[in-house]
Amino acid sequence: GAVVSQHPSxxxxxxxxSVKIECRSLDFQATTMFWYRQFPKQSLMLMATSNxxxxxxxxxxxxxxKFLINHASLTLSTLTVTSAHPEDSSFYICSAxxxxxxxxxxxxxxxxxx
Amino acid sequence: xxxxxxxxxxxxxxxxxxxxxxxxYDTSESxxxxxxxxxxPSRQMILVIRQEAYKQQNATENRFSVNFQKAAKSFSLKISxxxxxxxxxxxxxxxxxxxxxxxxxxxxxxxxx
Numbered sequence: 554g555a556v557v558s559q560h561p562s563x564x565x566x567x568x569x570x571s572v573k574i575e576c577r578s579l580d581f582q583a584t585t586m587f588w589y590r591q592f593p594k595q596s597l598m599l600m601a602t603s604n605x606x607x608x609x610x611x612x613x614x615x616x617x618x619k620f621l622i623n624h625a626s627l628t629l630s631t632l633t634v635t636s637a638h639p640e641d642s643s644f645y646i647c648s649a650x651x652x653x654x655x656x657x658x659x660x661x662x663x664x665x666x667x
Numbered sequence: 668x669x670x671x672x673x674x675x676x677x678x679x680x681x682x683x684x685x686x687x688x689x690x691x692y693d694t695s696e697s698x699x700x701x702x703x704x705x706x707x708p709s710r711q712m713i714l715v716i717r718q719e720a721y722k723q724q725n726a727t728e729n730r731f732s733v734n735f736q737k738a739a740k741s742f743s744l745k746i747s748x749x750x751x752x753x754x755x756x757x758x759x760x761x762x763x764x765x766x767x768x769x770x771x772x773x774x775x776x777x778x779x780x
Contacts, residue, residue: 595773650765654700657714658704
């Protein structure tokens with residue numbers, strides 16, 4: 554149980570385009586999901602907390618207009634990187650809160666902006 | 668403010684041996700949860716073990732166990748009978764009151780055959 558999927562696992566796009574990443578909890582409902590960014594050999598950096606049916610809460614320094622988050626249902630949250638630039642290239646990971654204070658993580662999405 | 672510190676950037680262990688990864692944290696909260704997550708080369712974060720602060724008994728999951736010292740704010744992970752598949756980055760994490768996770772900087776574990 555407690556499986557979280559992410560799609561796509563790999564995406565390459567041209568600078569200036571937008572990219573959407575989906576995060577799904579497959580066998581449980583998640584009122585809260587989280588989006589992280591991870592640079593090579595570093596820890597996870599929380600970008601935002603996504604709550605079903607309400608606006609996401611962004612961490613300090615994260616541009617809400619660049620990283621659009623939508624949590625439309627209890628099993629799906631999406632992250633859209635708008636007008637992507639090479640500096641947005643990174644590894645993006647989502648997680649879903651399941652059980653008591655436990656987060657289950659998706660497999661991650663590698664984004665490369667050319 | 669909550670902080671989580673992993674002071675060992677990298678460690679090595681011989682296959683079948685035992686290794687202990689250290690984690691300390693700082694908080695003024697009394698009710699919280701602590702976790703160890705494993706991130707292998709695939710980069711999938713995998714839950715290894717969880718400890719509730721109100722429980723005095725140390726959590727155990729097969730070959731993985733923790734030494735939770737609440738007064739010292741210490742939460743170390745012991746891996747017994749190390750296997751090649753245990754090679755990964757290990758992250759210690761802290762959470763309270765349905766807040767966000769606070770992660771340590773990670774410890775890279777190498778397992779030598």
